[in-house]
Amino acid sequence: MEKLIITAAICGAEVTKQHNPAVPYTVEEIGREAYAAYKAGASIIHLHVREDDGTPTQSKERFAACAAEISKLCPDVIIQPSTGGAVGMSNDERLQPLELNPEIATLDCGTCNFGGDDIFVNTENMIKDFGKRMIERGIKPECEVFDKGMIDMANRLQKKGFIEKPMHFNLVMGVNGGISGEPRDLIFMQESLPQGSTFTVSGIGRTQAAMSTMAIILGGHVRVGFEDNVYIKKGVLAKSNADFVEKVAHIAEAFGREIATPDEARKILSIERKKN
Ligand code: KMH
Ligand code: ZN
Numbered sequence: 001m002e003k004l005i006i007t008a009a010i011c012g013a014e015v016t017k018q019h020n021p022a023v024p025y026t027v028e029e030i031g032r033e034a035y036a037a038y039k040a041g042a043s044i045i046h047l048h049v050r051e052d053d054g055t056p057t058q059s060k061e062r063f064a065a066c067a068a069e070i071s072k073l074c075p076d077v078i079i080q081p082s083t084g085g086a087v088g089m090s091n092d093e094r095l096q097p098l099e100l101n102p103e104i105a106t107l108d109c110g111t112c113n114f115g116g117d118d119i120f121v122n123t124e125n126m127i128k129d130f131g132k133r134m135i136e137r138g139i140k141p142e143c144e145v146f147d148k149g150m151i152d153m154a155n156r157l158q159k160k161g162f163i164e165k166p167m168h169f170n171l172v173m174g175v176n177g178g179i180s181g182e183p184r185d186l187i188f189m190q191e192s193l194p195q196g197s198t199f200t201v202s203g204i205g206r207t208q209a210a211m212s213t214m215a216i217i218l219g220g221h222v223r224v225g226f227e228d229n230v231y232i233k234k235g236v237l238a239k240s241n242a243d244f245v246e247k248v249a250h251i252a253e254a255f256g257r258e259i260a261t262p263d264e265a266r267k268i269l270s271i272e273r274k275k276n
Helices: 027-040 060-073 091-100 124-137 148-159 183-191 205-218 241-254 262-269
Strands: 006-009 044-047 078-081 104-108 140-145 168-173 198-203 221-224 231-233
Touching: 006 027, 006 241, 027 044, 027 060, 027 241, 044 060, 060 078, 060 091, 078 091, 078 262, 091 124, 104 124, 124 140, 124 148, 140 148, 148 183, 168 183, 183 205, 198 205, 205 221, 205 241, 221 241, 231 241
Parallel strands: 006 044, 006 221, 044 078, 078 104, 104 140, 140 168, 168 198, 198 221
Antiparallel strands: none
């Protein structure tokens, strides 16, 4: 089996220090959390950025500052900016980090209820536009799919030329409004992927341990971090993103799956290293 790529989603846009005081906001905190996750075995940092008070932003300047801080501490790590941003942001706001020409960025492949009145909007035209810009800039999209229909959407748009092969997916399991995080759900999602795709799995909240373990067994990759879960076990807050990465590394070891370095992850995902 291929080596395991661990992605650390270190801060997200919605989770706050009220949920867990260790959620990073400042450039320094983001650098520190990225470094801790990297030392524990993460080869990709999925990056959202915040103002110092925690307000989510997609500011190009803030992304550049955080990316510089992360690269200073972990020179070879893959930095994957979010183009999802936070619920309610405009397209122009969300697209800003693409101007920094990262190696990889997220491409959200459908609209999803996010609980209460929150709707995370990704119309077909938006996905086409975001996808086209990524092709023009040589940025690998990680297709974020919250349900099976979003895999089908990505597949259709690949055939129309808006996404290039080989495709890479993040199967996001257990979002309020998306597919749930039962074992049969993940099997169904994996079986629905286009041939030749790679995939990582984000288990949200309490689904995380089971979904991560299944991803390791099924030959997928794993994403963990404060964006997806703040508890390391029932009722116990994680002290750092590194706690989650270490937990995944231990499970991988138990199943004989080695951890990929950033350069090995680039090879698995068919992405070329760009200078950070
Ligand atoms: N914060 C969510 C609204 C992504 O990074 O592309 C969107 C999100 C997905 O986190
Ligand atoms: Zn995200």
